[in-house]
Amino acid sequence: MALLPPIVSAFNTDRSSLTDCLNEANVPILISSSVGWSQAIQPFNLRFTPVPNVVVTPRNIHDVQSAVKCASQAKVKVSVKGGGHSYGAYGLAGVMIIDMVGFQDVTLDSTTQIARVGAGMRLGNMASKLFGLGGRALPHGTCPSVGVGGHATLGGFGIDSRMWGLLVDTVVKLDVVLADGTATTVSATSHPDLFWALRGAGPGFAVVTAFYFQTLPAPAVNINWMYTYNFTSAATAAAACQFATGWAQQHAPKELGFGIILAPGGVFAIQGVYYGPKATYQSIIAPLLEKMKGLHKGKSSASTVQQLGWIDSLTALAGAPLDTPPQGDNSHNTFYVKSLDTRESAPISLQALTSLFTYLFNTTPPSGSQWFINSYLYGGSGSKITSFPPSTDPASTSSYAGRDSGYVWQLYGYTGDTQPPFDAAIIGFVKGMVEALGAEVAGLPAYAAYVDTALAKEEAQVRYWGARVPRLKAIKAAVDPWAVLFNPQGF
């Protein structure tokens, strides 16, 4: 990729020149005295209190171009805010923020079934709109207020992803503004290096203004299922965990989304969705339930098995309505997370699981805090995540790194009322979970969408993108030589 020419010959480092430039270009902005400022700079994770100088609220691509050029001239770092759900508040990390809230269009090409989705969309609103456009759907996470901007550039795992792939795998094209202010379209044939980088390591490579996704027909029949057990011994909980995760990896068809959820008090749930008839689901899951019942001393679990339509299935997974106000969404938490991406070929051993459950049973978490762990199957038989790219054509690969995942674990500690203040001891408690798993998980990859703010940048890059790091660095140097676009753990 050729180096881009400089867009200015002299840099002006005076920050007031930034707002002057934005005003001159007639770009809508918020500054600290503006009505709506505190809401505009509030991230989902209230552990962070970002302090940008200015928030730009572009109405169109032209405004984005002007804003990026002004920031480049003023030599300030730019971050893009989608839904504001980065675990590290990275959408609000720059001196100038480009808030994509004005980009809410969703249209569908009825011939190709490719949807063009504005980069300010939240997942719940996107799902509702797509379903309204002839029953179309995409794979993505369950939280309706997560933004498509950070989700479709870093991964985008949903319970349906073993069947359909990650959200990033459905991207066929992107409309972007480059760091020099140029607006362009990126695809396998136009800026292929950037297309590769934007699908897995995207934040910091360009400002995405719209995504083009290959949609799928929403399944008519969805079986949302969950079985909750209570274990009182670490050894039994570990045996259940090893059996359930191993069973799913071996026997779950790609239509069976599968995860485990662990919570205080010995709570051990297995949960997912089967995309197909209930009778088929019941025959698939029966051997697992039989074994789990045995481990649970013959006691039945609390169970929910519901046959639902697509939108009702997504709503039940979310535990909340899908529609989210694009501005002023008030869902928050105050938390720290670590993630572990285990190899399909190397499941966590019984010994390590026993050590984890011993820690969970015997360690008192910091006063007033809460925790949970979830682990979702990415691999297993026929998984579209691990069999991507669908062809050997190099243009179809992406920078998303977890193609040999077994399970992705998320270890999560938060304040009991979800509000600040955050006790830093929660970070130590969460790290203790990983330490309890021991040497066999040390150095495992992590999932870039589950930002681990405790990792130094270099370590984070290796954990998130592994062997792809040198190519990502080279692409960044080519498309953004002055590092105008900012992602704290990115390039």
Ligand SMILES: Cc1cc2nc3c(=O)[nH]c(=O)nc-3n(C[C@H](O)[C@H](O)[C@H](O)COP(=O)(O)OP(=O)(O)OC[C@H]3O[C@@H](n4cnc5c(N)ncnc54)[C@H](O)[C@@H]3O)c2cc1C
């Ligand atoms: C409650 C909750 C549930 C979640 N559930 C899941 C899940 O089920 N599956 C899963 O895979 N992940 C899940 N995540 C993680 C989620 O995918 C990431 O946090 C994601 O990055 C959030 O995107 P955002 O746009 O809301 O966040 P933001 O903070 O706005 O953005 C995140 C990053 O993306 C960049 N970015 C945003 N928009 C653009 C754009 N238009 N152009 C360029 N860069 C952009 C930002 O600069 C920032 O670096 C969840 C997160 C939360 C908080």
